[in-house]
Amino acid sequence: MSRTAILGLGSVLMGDDAAGPHVLRRLEAEYELPSEIEILDLGTPGPELAHIVEGLDALIVIDTIKAPGDPGDLHVLRRAEILSGNGAPDRLSPHDPSLRGALVAASLLGRSPEDVLLIGIVPGDNHLGIGLSPGVRSALWGATALVAAELARLGYEVPRRKERAGDKVWWEKD
Amino acid sequence: MAQRIVVDPVTRIEGHLRIDVEVDGGKVRNSWSSGQMWRGIEVILQGRDPREAWLFTQRICGVCTTVHAIASVRAVENALNLEIPLNAQYIRNLILAAHGLHDHIVHFYHLSALDWVDVTSALKGDPNKTAQLAETLSPWQGNSRREFEKVKNKLADFVASGQLGIFTNGYWNHPAMHLSPEVNLLAVAHYFQALEYQRKANQVVATLGSKTPNIQNLAVGGVANAINLDNLTTINMDVLYKVKDLLAEVQTFVEQVYVPDVIAIGAMYPEWLGYGAGVTNYMAVPDLPLDAAGTKFDLPGGTIMNGDLATVKPITHFGDPYFQENVSECIARAWYDGDWTRHPYEEETVPKYTDFQDDGKYSWVKAPRFDGHPMQVGPLAQMLVGYASGDQAIKTEVDSALAQASSIAHVKLTPAVLHSTLGRHLARALRAKLLAGLALKHWDLLAANIGKGDYTTFNKPEFPKGEQRGFGFHEAPRGTLSHWVVIKDGRIANYQAVVPSTWNAGPRDAKGQLGPYEASLLGNPVADAEHPLEVVRTVHSFDPCLACAVHTHDPQGHEVARVKAL
Numbered sequence: 001m002s003r004t005a006i007l008g009l010g011s012v013l014m015g016d017d018a019a020g021p022h023v024l025r026r027l028e029a030e031y032e033l034p035s036e037i038e039i040l041d042l043g044t045p046g047p048e049l050a051h052i053v054e055g056l057d058a059l060i061v062i063d064t065i066k067a068p069g070d071p072g073d074l075h076v077l078r079r080a081e082i083l084s085g086n087g088a089p090d091r092l093s094p095h096d097p098s099l100r101g102a103l104v105a106a107s108l109l110g111r112s113p114e115d116v117l118l119i120g121i122v123p124g125d126n127h128l129g130i131g132l133s134p135g136v137r138s139a140l141w142g143a144t145a146l147v148a149a150e151l152a153r154l155g156y157e158v159p160r161r162k163e164r165a166g167d168k169v170w171w172e173k174d
Numbered sequence: 175m176a177q178r179i180v181v182d183p184v185t186r187i188e189g190h191l192r193i194d195v196e197v198d199g200g201k202v203r204n205s206w207s208s209g210q211m212w213r214g215i216e217v218i219l220q221g222r223d224p225r226e227a228w229l230f231t232q233r234i235c236g237v238c239t240t241v242h243a244i245a246s247v248r249a250v251e252n253a254l255n256l257e258i259p260l261n262a263q264y265i266r267n268l269i270l271a272a273h274g275l276h277d278h279i280v281h282f283y284h285l286s287a288l289d290w291v292d293v294t295s296a297l298k299g300d301p302n303k304t305a306q307l308a309e310t311l312s313p314w315q316g317n318s319r320r321e322f323e324k325v326k327n328k329l330a331d332f333v334a335s336g337q338l339g340i341f342t343n344g345y346w347n348h349p350a351m352h353l354s355p356e357v358n359l360l361a362v363a364h365y366f367q368a369l370e371y372q373r374k375a376n377q378v379v380a381t382l383g384s385k386t387p388n389i390q391n392l393a394v395g396g397v398a399n400a401i402n403l404d405n406l407t408t409i410n411m412d413v414l415y416k417v418k419d420l421l422a423e424v425q426t427f428v429e430q431v432y433v434p435d436v437i438a439i440g441a442m443y444p445e446w447l448g449y450g451a452g453v454t455n456y457m458a459v460p461d462l463p464l465d466a467a468g469t470k471f472d473l474p475g476g477t478i479m480n481g482d483l484a485t486v487k488p489i490t491h492f493g494d495p496y497f498q499e500n501v502s503e504c505i506a507r508a509w510y511d512g513d514w515t516r517h518p519y520e521e522e523t524v525p526k527y528t529d530f531q532d533d534g535k536y537s538w539v540k541a542p543r544f545d546g547h548p549m550q551v552g553p554l555a556q557m558l559v560g561y562a563s564g565d566q567a568i569k570t571e572v573d574s575a576l577a578q579a580s581s582i583a584h585v586k587l588t589p590a591v592l593h594s595t596l597g598r599h600l601a602r603a604l605r606a607k608l609l610a611g612l613a614l615k616h617w618d619l620l621a622a623n624i625g626k627g628d629y630t631t632f633n634k635p636e637f638p639k640g641e642q643r644g645f646g647f648h649e650a651p652r653g654t655l656s657h658w659v660v661i662k663d664g665r666i667a668n669y670q671a672v673v674p675s676t677w678n679a680g681p682r683d684a685k686g687q688l689g690p691y692e693a694s695l696l697g698n699p700v701a702d703a704e705h706p707l708e709v710v711r712t713v714h715s716f717d718p719c720l721a722c723a724v725h726t727h728d729p730q731g732h733e734v735a736r737v738k739a740l
Contacts, residue, residue: 011233012233013215013218013230013233013234040385041388042388043233043239043388044235046280047280047284047285047372048373048376050369051369051373051376105369108328108332108366108369109366109369128214128217128218129217129218130218170229171229171230171233173222
């Protein structure tokens with residue numbers, strides 16, 4: 001059976017860095033997702049990102065990205081671009097999730113996913129504090145739609161919910 | 175002429191550490207350790223429900239999630255004087271031990287071994303000779319000639335494809351690297367095998383914690399795991415045996431690979447038993463509680479001052495006043511408003527950034543002190559405290575490791591050599607061995623308790639009106655971690671986390687006393703100021719939780735080099 005995972009990366013305590021986890025919540029609120037797809041809010045994982053991606057067939061990652069543009073701009077990268085280091089930062093610390101490092105480590109073991117999509121959101125403010133800046137908040141719908149489109153391309157049926165479920169996240173106060 | 179080295183990467187989450195060293199005559203003469211990230215978890219926690227604090231604190235850091243979750247629930251339980259059921263204690267202990275094993279294995283093989291092991295030299299290693307050498311060190315079945323050949327070919331492929339990948343940051347052919355090609359090949363083979371075993375340890379955390387990173391099963395008052403041996407969705411016999419099998423496999427790896435590797439590599443760099451001592455005041459807290467209240471433990475805690483084992487003083491239980499009353503933090507040299515030294519319950523976090531001032535404020539990390547003294551924390555502190563207080567298991571491991579290292583190095587090594595860069599690595603490996611055995615012991619305790627018909631995992635917390643204060647400690651992989659909480663009318667009024675890396679990486683204090691990283695670098699050799707591998711070795715031996723950058727400067731303060739130490 002083919003395995004697909006959707007990963008949200010970023011710290012929910014660091015302003016716009018929470019964009020990835022937010023997109024996961026919104027995805028679940030707007031779409032009926034096949035139960036076999038793994039949806040993981042990973043925070044800011046270190047080396048263990050490697051074994052989370054190991055053995056997957058398809059991987060979708062939503063993360064903030066250091067790239068040109070305004071807060072909320074979206075950048076989409078595929079596996080080859082990520083591995084070439086073109087636009088994807090290398091691992092800078094045991095705390096920094098590096099998709100590239102994780103994919104290289106997984107391929108060392110011959111277990112890297114082939115189908116990889118990174119949806120990068122340009123952050124505004126990612127300093128300590130809870131809450132997204134307006135630019136990033138308004139980009140959530142676009143990023144969510146990109147995830148749904150990728151799932152459709154992978155052959156999944158992802159119908160929109162008739163009634164949108166709540167998308168409140170646990171880390172924001174009422 | 176003194177040169178200054180700075181290590182300072184810019185990371186995505188701004189959590190990095192900057193080390194500045196002044197080098198003169200091939201040695202480090204002065205050093206500064208600077209955390210570059212503003213922290214203040216209380217800003218986020220004030221006004222929230224104390225039962226939820228652990229969900230937030232485990233997001234402080236992406237690697238040390240579990241440890242901040244556990245310290246948080248222990249702090250709130252301490253404030254409420256709440257005991258937790260034995261099952262909950264054992265399940266937490268299994269998670270903590272497995273997390274520690276994962277962390278120690280990753281630290282040695284994947285985050286620091288390449289400071290000592292030259293990957294490019296491994297390409298010249300003879301698989302036959304490597305297998306012969308390995309046989310003298312360990313009965314490990316993964317040490318065959320075929321295995322070494324396979325690894326050598328894999329490595330050659332990677333080099334040929336220009337994809338050294340995870341190895342690209344190494345210091346190849348550095349004059350301070352001097353292992354034989356065969357030892358390098360052996361270590362690289364174990365680097366790959368360790369990827370598999372650290373994952374097995376983490377699977378234990380994920381199985382019991384429901385998920386990793388960011389476990390889901392904790393609660394103030396116990397754990398949220400239900401135990402029902404007949405129910406597939408709870409902790410049942412299948413789950414328990416899966417955990418036991420994983421732990422047994424990890425134990426074999428630690429005993430037959432990790433410990434022998436550290437002893438052998440350490441014995442081949444005996445000069446590094448003489449560098450890197452720094453602050454020789456040590457502190458560890460007791461952990462792996464054996465009772466509901468946290469008064470008996472399998473791992474010892476206490477303090478040692480000035481490297482004198484005779485000064486050992488125990489920290490004995492959750493809530494121990496010896497710990498509670500002596501911890502403070504000083505901001506005289508950190509970027510906060512004021513120059514106070516305060517108890518964690520009384521702290522506030524008001525940032526006030528200047529620039530990097532050698533003689534003024536230069537870090538976002540506060541300087542924690544114990545009775546006014548800087549303390550080194552981490553596995554070395556725990557092994558020394560255990561050794562000094564006559565812990566039989568620790569004494570046996572330390573003495574046997576030193577005897578083995580002595581026979582390889584052909585010198586008599588005494589416990590005094592542990593105050594060093596390599597001493598920290600050895601202590602961490604021995605702690606991993608103890609953790610592996612203790613994890614299986616706590617598995618037995620859990621199984622026996624369930625066998626008696628006790629399925630309780632949770633005691634409901636009640637929050638009285640008024641103010642309560644509490645602290646929780648945990649001996650995390652990097653050392654003593656404590657969380658401090660003030661609760662008013664059921665809501666959080668103040669919250670502080672005093673973490674291992676602030677004890678070790680903290681700056682000077684009001685009296686000008688250096689922190690452990692800073693002190694450990696003084697006198698370190700630096701053969702090539704532009705490639706300060708030796709500085710990186712000592713900093714890495716602490717298992718820094720942040721990426722770090724080393725900046726080298728000359729006596730006039732001119733920057734000579736800036737390198738990343740990942």
